[in-house]
Amino acid sequence: MTYGHGKYSRAVALGYALLLLGAVLSCRAGPSPVERDTEFNGGSRIKDQVLSDVQVQNLALLARVWGFLKYHHPKVTAGQRNWDYELFRVMPKVLAAANRAVGIGAITEWVEAVGAPKRCTACAMVPTAIHVPPPVDWIRDAVGLGHALSARLVSVYENRNGARKQYYVSHDPEVGNPNFSNENAYADQPLPDAGFRLLALYRWWNIIEYWFPYRDVLDADWDDVLPEFIPRLMTVADANTYRLTMIEVIARVDDTHANLWTSLAVQPPVGTARLPVVVRFIEGEAVVTGFSNPALGQATGLEVGDVIEAIGGARVDSLVSALRPYYAASNEPTRLRDIAVKLTKGPAGPVTVSVRRGTHRFQWVSARAPRDQLDAEIGRAHDRPGDPFQMLTDEVAYLKLSSVVGADAADYVRRASRAKVFVIDIRNYPSEFVVFRLGEHLVRERTDIARSTRGDAANPGAFVWTKPIVLKPKEPHYAGHVVILIDEITQSSAEYTAMAFRAAPHATVVGSTTAGADGNVSPIHLPGGIRGLISGVGVFYADRSPTQRIGIIPDQVVLPTIAGIRAGRDEVLEAAVSGALGQAWRVPVGR
Numbered sequence: 154m155t156y157g158h159g160k161y162s163r164a165v166a167l168g169y170a171l172l173l174l175g176a177v178l179s180c181r182a183g184p185s186p187v188e189r190d191t192e193f194n195g196g197s198r199i200k201d202q203v204l205s206d207v208q209v210q211n212l213a214l215l216a217r218v219w220g221f222l223k224y225h226h227p228k229v230t231a232g233q234r235n236w237d238y239e240l241f242r243v244m245p246k247v248l249a250a251a252n253r254a255v256g257i258g259a260i261t262e263w264v265e266a267v268g269a270p271k272r273c274t275a276c277a278m279v280p281t282a283i284h285v286p287p288p289v290d291w292i293r294d295a296v297g298l299g300h301a302l303s304a305r306l307v308s309v310y311e312n313r314n315g316a317r318k319q320y321y322v323s324h325d326p327e328v329g330n331p332n333f334s335n336e337n338a339y340a341d342q343p344l345p346d347a348g349f350r351l352l353a354l355y356r357w358w359n360i361i362e363y364w365f366p367y368r369d370v371l372d373a374d375w376d377d378v379l380p381e382f383i384p385r386l387m388t389v390a391d392a393n394t395y396r397l398t399m400i401e402v403i404a405r406v407d408d409t410h411a412n413l414w415t416s417l418a419v420q421p422p423v424g425t426a427r428l429p430v431v432v433r434f435i436e437g438e439a440v441v442t443g444f445s446n447p448a449l450g451q452a453t454g455l456e457v458g459d460v461i462e463a464i465g466g467a468r469v470d471s472l473v474s475a476l477r478p479y480y481a482a483s484n485e486p487t488r489l490r491d492i493a494v495k496l497t498k499g500p501a502g503p504v505t506v507s508v509r510r511g512t513h514r515f516q517w518v519s520a521r522a523p524r525d526q527l528d529a530e531i532g533r534a535h536d537r538p539g540d541p542f543q544m545l546t547d548e549v550a551y552l553k554l555s556s557v558v559g560a561d562a563a564d565y566v567r568r569a570s571r572a573k574v575f576v577i578d579i580r581n582y583p584s585e586f587v588v589f590r591l592g593e594h595l596v597r598e599r600t601d602i603a604r605s606t607r608g609d610a611a612n613p614g615a616f617v618w619t620k621p622i623v624l625k626p627k628e629p630h631y632a633g634h635v636v637i638l639i640d641e642i643t644q645s646s647a648e649y650t651a652m653a654f655r656a657a658p659h660a661t662v663v664g665s666t667t668a669g670a671d672g673n674v675s676p677i678h679l680p681g682g683i684r685g686l687i688s689g690v691g692v693f694y695a696d697r698s699p700t701q702r703i704g705i706i707p708d709q710v711v712l713p714t715i716a717g718i719r720a721g722r723d724e725v726l727e728a729a730v731s732g733a734l735g736q737a738w739r740v741p742v743g744r
Contacts, residue, residue, distance in 0.1 A: 197348025220359025330689025
């Protein structure tokens with residue numbers, strides 16, 4: 154899901170306008186130095202090959218040095234060099250190096266050829282109040298790099314300028330997320346050659362290293378990703394294998410926003426059809442919770458509440474284990490959420506499904522249906538059907554944000570004013586950004602709700618704290634108990650909204666951990682015309698407590714049960730209202 158705060162819409166529009174103006178001015182000024190370098194327009198000249206351990210080590214070091222210079226050397230940051238093509242000029246010598254020392258020597262010669270930066274007069278300074286420091290300690294490892302290479306990299310670092318904009322990266326002036334619009338996607342190469350495939354890895358790896366605000370909470374040692382994937386990307390059979398390998402690389406970022414969004418067709422399981430059912434993992438089981446085509450769904454023989462134990466003879470737990478590396482997610486509930494959507498995918502036609510219904514087990518031969526016969530929106534929210542605002546009883550008002558109208562925020566509060574409980578359901582993605590338009594009616598005083606971090610162009614890899622985001626009170630004010638419903642569907646803007654509303658007096662968050670992916674997204678174009686995303690801004694509570702990967706942790710954990718799904722109950726809503734009222738409560742019949 155992309156993330157676009159309403160309050161940021163003008164900034165985004167302005168950003169696009171500035172990009173357009175820049176493109177016009179660029180056309181008037183003629184080709185840039187980057188565009189004038191056309192030597193490798195027809196290919197990198199790097200051939201597929203099986204790599205030795207030494208070659209892998211040398212190429213991994215080249216990736217780090219190339220990325221460091223890309224964001225620190227003034228000739229590169231000013232756009233005076235086509236840095237992609239400079240990579241292809243040095244790579245053959247690095248590949249040909251017989252040992253580590255010769256490889257380091259080839260890289261050192263290349264760095265020397267780029268030239269030493271002029272001694273800075275207004276040198277960049279590392280800010281004192283930073284959340285994540287720049288990852289530059291490695292350049293001072295004279296033993297591992299050799300004294301000559303280390304000294305040259307340190308010189309570049311110490312003489313970097315304090316510019317707030319670079320050629321290969323800039324930052325939105327208001328939101329702060331990085332912009333990589335000057336990266337060439339090389340869309341004319343459906344299967345990029347070996348050099349361009351390594352370029353894809355190098356580009357992605359260094360963007361994460363220097364511009365990903367959550368680099369410090371990765372599960373994997375990010376350094377290990379280079380030697381693992383360099384040999385794999387040097388020998389891929391076809392375009393789909395290249396894309397699938399990059400999906401694996403991207404999944405290592407542990408960010409639900411991150412994915413190869415232009416190439417999801419190759420994400421397993423592959424196929425053009427799915428069972429016409431909605432699947433959700435409940436109590437650790439793949440459970441049917443609805444039908445994406447009611448007629449076709451009922452024809453499968455499956456019922457709401459059925460547990461799918463195997464598909465096509467493959468057990469669901471085995472399928473999940475095999476699929477897990479290809480699903481980027483901040484946490485496991487969200488990974489299972491996304492796997493569930495595609496779990497039944499495959500070729501159109503009949504497939505054997507093993508089912509448990511209560512204490513009985515069955516095998517059905519059900520039919521997968523083409524995607525155009527299915528409603529993909531069913532199951533994307535776990536809220537109630539009907540109008541956005543509903544009075545469930547005289548004591549309980551309900552508002553779902555999946556169809557909220559920002560202009561009606563004050564009216565919602567007025568209509569809920571006599572209710573003891575105001576339920577705000579964010580088990581969905583908000584149709585509008587209502588953090589301020591609705592949130593200002595939930596607080597009594599000026600309230601800090603969140604804080605963010607943003608990358609520092611003068612100190613690549615450093616992330617600095619920004620000022621707190623504030624809710625200011627506005628009438629009418631809701632004075633009762635606010636209950637906020639969340640679960641694994643709650644992601645990005647929805648999580649930010651839950652954070653904000655949680656700041657209201659007498660607010661309780663009920664449900665289960667959210668997707669753990671917050672912050673405006675930044676697109677990343679990669680060779681082969683493919684595109685990924687990352688969370689581009691770090692989002693934290695006002696006291697600097699983290700949310701990425703952790704998600705919004707509920708005050709009261711309530712998870713749906715298989716029995717509740719079979720009975721058609723909304724157990725999360727019922728438990729939330731019961732807790733707020735201090736007595737058992739059920740959704741009235743007919744509501």
